[in-house]
Amino acid sequence: MGFDWSTxxxxxxxxxGETLYMVLITLVAGGFVGLTIGLGLYLTRAGNLLANRxxxxxxxxxxxxxxxxxxxxxxxxxxxxTRLVTGRTIGIEAFTFAMCVMASVVFGRLVEQxxxxxxxxxxxxxxxxxxSPLRIVRTVIIxxxxxxxxxxxxxxxxxxxxxxxIGGYLGAGGLGDFAxxxxxxxxxxxxxxxxxxxxxxxxxxIQLLGNTLARRALRx
Amino acid sequence: MSTPIISFxxxxxxxxxxxxxxxxxxxxxxxLDIAEGEIFGxxxxxxxxxxxxxxxxxxxERTTSGSxxxxxxxxxxxxxxxxxxxxxxxxxxxxxxxxxxxxxVAGNVAYPLEVAKWPKDKREERVRELLEFVGxxxxxxxxxxxxxxGQKQRVGIARALAANPRILLAxxxxxxxxxxxxxxxxxxLQRVNRELGITVxxxxxxxxxxxxxxxxxxxxxxxxxxxxxxxxxxxxSPTAPITRRFVATSLRDRPSDETLARLRERHPGRLVVVGIxxxxxxTRAITQVFRDQGVEPAVVYGGITEVAGKPYGSxxxxxxGPDDAVAAAIxxxxxxxxxxxxxxxxxxxxxxxxTEPVETDGRSGPPRTRVIGAQDYGMLGARGxxxxxxxxxxxxxxx
Ligand SMILES: Nc1ncnc2c1ncn2[C@@H]1O[C@H](COP(=O)(O)OP(=O)(O)OP(=O)(O)O)[C@@H](O)[C@H]1O
Ligand SMILES: [Mg+2]
Numbered sequence: 001m002g003f004d005w006s007t008x009x010x011x012x013x014x015x016x017g018e019t020l021y022m023v024l025i026t027l028v029a030g031g032f033v034g035l036t037i038g039l040g041l042y043l044t045r046a047g048n049l050l051a052n053r054x055x056x057x058x059x060x061x062x063x064x065x066x067x068x069x070x071x072x073x074x075x076x077x078x079x080x081x082t083r084l085v086t087g088r089t090i091g092i093e094a095f096t097f098a099m100c101v102m103a104s105v106v107f108g109r110l111v112e113q114x115x116x117x118x119x120x121x122x123x124x125x126x127x128x129x130x131x132s133p134l135r136i137v138r139t140v141i142i143x144x145x146x147x148x149x150x151x152x153x154x155x156x157x158x159x160x161x162x163x164x165x166i167g168g169y170l171g172a173g174g175l176g177d178f179a180x181x182x183x184x185x186x187x188x189x190x191x192x193x194x195x196x197x198x199x200x201x202x203x204x205x206i207q208l209l210g211n212t213l214a215r216r217a218l219r220x
Numbered sequence: 221m222s223t224p225i226i227s228f229x230x231x232x233x234x235x236x237x238x239x240x241x242x243x244x245x246x247x248x249x250x251x252l253d254i255a256e257g258e259i260f261g262x263x264x265x266x267x268x269x270x271x272x273x274x275x276x277x278x279x280x281e282r283t284t285s286g287s288x289x290x291x292x293x294x295x296x297x298x299x300x301x302x303x304x305x306x307x308x309x310x311x312x313x314x315x316x317x318x319x320x321x322x323x324x325v326a327g328n329v330a331y332p333l334e335v336a337k338w339p340k341d342k343r344e345e346r347v348r349e350l351l352e353f354v355g356x357x358x359x360x361x362x363x364x365x366x367x368x369x370g371q372k373q374r375v376g377i378a379r380a381l382a383a384n385p386r387i388l389l390a391x392x393x394x395x396x397x398x399x400x401x402x403x404x405x406x407x408x409l410q411r412v413n414r415e416l417g418i419t420v421x422x423x424x425x426x427x428x429x430x431x432x433x434x435x436x437x438x439x440x441x442x443x444x445x446x447x448x449x450x451x452x453x454x455x456x457s458p459t460a461p462i463t464r465r466f467v468a469t470s471l472r473d474r475p476s477d478e479t480l481a482r483l484r485e486r487h488p489g490r491l492v493v494v495g496i497x498x499x500x501x502x503t504r505a506i507t508q509v510f511r512d513q514g515v516e517p518a519v520v521y522g523g524i525t526e527v528a529g530k531p532y533g534s535x536x537x538x539x540x541g542p543d544d545a546v547a548a549a550i551x552x553x554x555x556x557x558x559x560x561x562x563x564x565x566x567x568x569x570x571x572x573x574x575t576e577p578v579e580t581d582g583r584s585g586p587p588r589t590r591v592i593g594a595q596d597y598g599m600l601g602a603r604g605x606x607x608x609x610x611x612x613x614x615x616x617x618x619x
Contacts (some may be wrong), residue, residue, distance in 0.1 A: 027410075118500055119316070119318070121318040122318050122321075124280065125314060125319075126331070127307070128278055128280060128307055129307065129308060129312075129331060129379075129383075130304040130332070131331075132301075132336050139331070139334070140320060143320070143323070145319065146322065179254050
């Protein structure tokens with residue numbers, strides 16, 4: 001039994017479009033907020049540029065509270081906030097919002113871990129040259145950690161794709177929903193197979209892109 | 221000395237303790253003046269507080285109490301943005317170079333110019349000029365990862381000089397380099413000092429660095445300055461025990477215990493260590509004494525080097541001849557320079573240890589007397605005391 005392109009083809013592309021939509025928005029919003037959180041954690045850590053116990057502790061606790069919660073449970077728990085922000089608790093917007101929150105937290109931690117590896121001596125040198133903290137972030141911290149940050153972002157993409165697979169629970173559609181509804185529940189293995197192939201190819205391409213960019217950023 | 225460009229007054233830096241570690245008084249009441257245009261060395265063992273001391277100069281650390289005045293400006297009480305201004309006027313180089321790996325050589329050198337908001341064309345011109353000065357014009361487009369240590373430090377120096385500082389701070393700038401490269405970098409720092417008139421503060425734990433290029437030096441221990449002086453007198457008449465230890469590590473002209481034992485096997489006669497300094501540098505006076513007394517000297521150990529551009533070191537002679545002639549020669553030598561009589565293999569001389577340390581007043585005249593504890597060289601064991609010059613000078617026991 002092959003893949004029935006005439007009936008399932010259009011559904012597949014719609015699902016792929018939904019996934020792309022959710023993933024891209026999450027990557028942009030989660031990437032931005034995550035970078036901010038990660039920088040905040042890094043800068044406010046004791047001994048660092050903007051050391052601040054209170055801010056650090058708040059961010060740290062927040063991340064530690066959210067990150068371990070399985071996403072499917074987190075979706076439910078976040079319900080009230082989701083309604084407050086998007087006006088609904090189901091649908092693609094509501095689901096994307098939840099993904100953005102989780103992605104921010106995950107990426108925040110990733111960013112922090114990557115920044116920790118920056119040689120403090122370089123920051124010290126910039127400080128000795130009279131650079132302000134904001135300039136140091138812009139011209140030293142981010143450029144110096146660019147390669148691992150790109151790899152971290154690539155990792156985030158795959159994580160977000162993974163999260164998006166359960167979009168069906170909130171009626172958000174997407175490839176995961178398509179594979180379950182039209183593949184698993186219909187005993188149509190071809191559908192599942194095509195979805196898997198599509199995702200594997202996508203992930204491979206992104207990983208390749210991420211690796212290439214990171215290597216170029218390394219300057220060695 | 222005109223008004224110092226850097227002056228510390230009772231400067232204290234305390235790092236507060238935490239649950240895991242006690243508080244550290246990294247700089248503990250330092251009063252020190254550094255003159256405009258000199259190369260000033262700060263030497264001390266690891267943890268002595270050298271880095272913290274220089275970091276007070278460009279306000280990377282703020283004093284806990286006391287004051288630091290740089291270029292007439294008291295840093296205590298300045299706002300963070302005022303301090304950034306001060307920092308921009310002081311260059312700094314580091315042991316690990318601390319170059320931005322994401323920027324080319326030219327990009328690194330341009331960094332402080334960007335901070336100082338120089339226009340792009342002026343930046344490029346200045347970068348070219350600086351790379352020329354430090355001798356790496358051909359590396360402008362290279363990334364730091366592809367440079368050798370010496371080249372990296374040259375970039376560091378070019379970057380530190382970019383914004384026309386009046387002061388250059390060098391924190392262990394040569395400690396990661398081999399001896400040959402160290403010399404090159406030190407020569408470059410001397411050029412910075414002489415050709416550009418920049419005051420250079422060099423932190424080091426190697427006396428050789430001081431010997432090679434410092435005008436004056438402060439010896440630090442436990443956050444305090446143990447001794448300050450011009451480089452030559454620090455070598456020729458160190459007073460603090462720690463200074464003597466440093467001097468001993470730099471000039472290996474005197475036989476150690478083990479070396480002395482071997483020397484005695486080969487040369488059973490009378491062994492004498494004769495100090496060489498500015499006055500006896502030519503050794504002519506010494507040769508004259510030997511000739512007058514009709515004794516036969518043979519050099520068996522020693523070394524003469526330069527400290528602050530002047531000859532310095534010692535020679536160990538085996539003196540052959542009639543006993544009374546040898547004794548007379550040694551007595552005459554003592555009038556000329558510092559002498560350590562080691563005796564013979566059969567009757568090794570161990571000069572008696574002093575019971576009481578004697579304070580000496582400030583000495584004037586040519587520095588031909590030396591106050592180097594023989595124990596520092598392991599020559600006479602822990603009991604060593606050393607007589608130097610016409611008037612005996614007695615050294616306090618080392619700890
Ligand atoms: N930021 C800091 N927080 C706490 N303690 C510090 C800090 N910086 C330095 N210290 C402590 O202050 C003392 C002096 O340190 P400093 O780095 O000035 O010594 P140093 O003479 O430069 O040594 P080294 O030759 O190892 O570089 C040390 O005991 C060190 O542990
Ligand atoms: Mg240090």
